[in-house]
Amino acid sequence: MSRVTFPGRPASTGIALGSAYRTDRVHPTTLPRRCGGDPVQHIIDAFDAVHRRMLDLAESLRSQGQPEQADIMEVAGYIAADPDLRATAVRHAEQGSPVTVAISQAVHVYATALSHLDDATLAERATDVRQIGRRALAWLHGDTDTDHEGPLVLFAHEIGAADLLEPHAPVVAAVSVTGGPNSHAAIVARSLGIPLLLGVDRAALDVADGVEVLVDHRQVVLHPEEGERRTALSTMDQLRARRVELRTQRDLASQTSDGHTVVLRANIATPADARAAVDARCDGVGLLRTELPFLDAATWPSFGQHTAALVPVFRQLAGRPVTVRTLDYADDKLPPFLRHEGQQLGRGLPLMLAAPEAFTDQFRAILTAGAATDLRVMIPMVADAAELRACRELLDKAAAEIGVTSPPLGAMVELPEAVANIDQIAAEAGFISIGSNDLTCQILGLDRRDPAAAPAMTAHPDVLRAIAAVVTTAHDHGLQVSVCGDAATHRDVIPLLVGLDCDILSVAPSAADEVRARVRSLARTRCAALAADALACSTIEEVRQLLEAVAPTPAISP
Structure with missing residues (x-):
């Protein structure tokens, strides 16, 4: 395959080599497995499932000595449990919207209100709300967390903090079309010491899962050449040694x-x-x-x-x-x-x-x-x-x-x-x-x-x-x-x-x-x-x- 590059701007610096995996594949509006029953209960069940998943992940991270990441997951869990967010989705469903549309509309209202704030730190909390909505929709479609061959370079329109912390194969980098340097994803990426590249062209999301990807401080490279691979691996070794040295x-x-x-x-x-x-x-x-x-x-x-x-x-x-x-x-x-x-x-x-x-x-x-x-x-x-x-x-x-x-x-x-x-x-x-x-x-x-x-x-x-x-x-x-x-x-x-x-x-x-x-x-x-x-x-x-x-x-x- 031919080498392809996409420029971006770093929210967390570094260099990594891994296999592409897209976290936000689009789902259809209809629900193949949950098309019957009470739509209000579907909404509650979906948000409950995400709430439990975030709190379970927080507990796991805390037991591993990662309190900062655990706190971020707890915040995500609280968003999933937010009664106003749920009530807004229920109201749309009661007005005749399909369950998936009702959740999407509620998430859009909340995320839009946050994104219009002038303060970058607060505006980027909209990312957390959208991530909760995406996970609720994924649960409704029967998606579950499964292991993938790694190390992984995650791709998404908007990478979330939970994407980086889920216990799949090791995540070594992430690539996002949107997002900012004060997002929870950026905070987590910096704490984990993995590169996160933002502002990448949407065409990068067409990458097939499993394609080899090189990420550095300025670009994403699909199908890197052998010389680039060797240089990247050498640089990664040097950066790991640097972090260890600085801690000492x-x-x-x-x-x-x-x-x-x-x-x-x-x-x-x-x-x-x-x-x-x-x-x-x-x-x-x-x-x-x-x-x-x-x-x-x-x-x-x-x-x-x-x-x-x-x-x-x-x-x-x-x-x-x-x-x-x-x-x-x-x-x-x-x-x-x-x-x-x-x-x-x-x-x-x-x-x-x-x-x-x-x-x-x-x-x-x-x-x-x-x-x-x-x-x-x-x-x-x-x-x-x-x-x-x-x-x-x-x-x-x-x-x-x-x-x-x-x-x-x-x-x-x-x-x-x-x-x-x-x-x-x-x-x-x-x-x-x-x-x-x-x-x-x-x-x-x-x-x-x-x-x-x-x-x-x-x-x-x-x-x-x-x-x-x-x-x-x-x-x-x-x-x-x-x-x-x-x-x-x-x-x-x-x-x-x-x-x-x-x-x-x-x-x-x-x-x-x-x-x-x-x-x-x-x-x-x-x-x-x-x-x-x-x-x-x-x-x-x-x-x-x-x-x-x-x-x-x-x-x-x-």
Whole structure:
């Protein structure tokens, strides 16, 4: 057979060789095995079967010491059990739609609502809903999980997390027409260390099961040539050895070759994330997200609700530095009680300050749940010093109510206004954290979901100059500066951040090993000279050329 290639973009990098297997073969609308009986019961039975399968898979993964993957499967199980999703499907069936159409319509409504959210992380939860629908339809058609000859390269219009975790033959890679880097499938792929390629042409789905496939960081190759096979196998061996080697280095300091320490912390949201951060030997948590459990809230979360969500996370982190970000509501992640037809919120902080009792409840919960940690509190999307002062008053009130000392209060710099006001903000803050994702998009006028809004864009001279101004001013006030966006994991941006004298890099636990190794490969003096040259550039193309001229590793990709 002749060699065929399909380009794509990586959500998880790597290289793999295996046999093609498509997970989402199309089923007919009619049900050959379940055409009689109560359609409502068919819907309930189908969702029940998927619910049980996801929970069984979660239990199996947890017993194998894979808590993060198990948590993701539990979330999928909860989606299958969602009474509103089921009721919507039942309503369509009662209105005369065939069972398969009723399920598809219900899934479409839910997935569409999620996909229209501006926040990439939340929008990509639509993938999880569609995966549940696909599995319910497959069950109705009598499909069961069977073993396949492997190793497998999975193909689908939209790969789901469960596809990667099902106990078939080993899955070594996955290829998807749609999906994004914040999907559960992408998270699982990165945690498993297997490549996931997105944005591949639909024609790739015509591949027959069993065809040999090569996947690397930029393309899918059907029927690879012998030379490509040998190279791929050699590279795979080297990458496996690299991962093993990095794990053995977890107890080494995150320090440059000339003795400069760059503190390595973790971005987390769940107990599984916290355990992973500890395992990766991160020096605590640089960002604990708190809004995710409350995106469907009907009212402001109570003290009890906040505490219930936080205690399981803090339980993993006793004695460690933990920086908790308060609720980060915004237009792209609004709970129902804050949604108003035709009204744009912009930032959530003004609304938080306008609900002081609710804000104080969260502060009280953070102080209570985090009492056994080295606690810090961080306010997102701060625009000026007055906002931070108002937050400090509420935090001090909460601390006085429960009889504890107020922890350091810091500001996230994510807005051009905050950069302009950094001297006044730093005078009020206990520390500064740069949210590089939002700051980069705000300065360059990019949408967060734009493919161009990649971590590499933080190397744009305009963004670097903003970061340099923030770091210099914060240090003048005796404050540490952390970077908690994805730029802190990009191997070509890290030298620039080190050179700009950022004190802390806070990254996903799965990225900690590579970031530590990258820091240890650098010399601070050389990074400082590189950053100074980059600040003098006019375009990101000039920065790329600068990096290509001085770095032995690949420079920033467009």
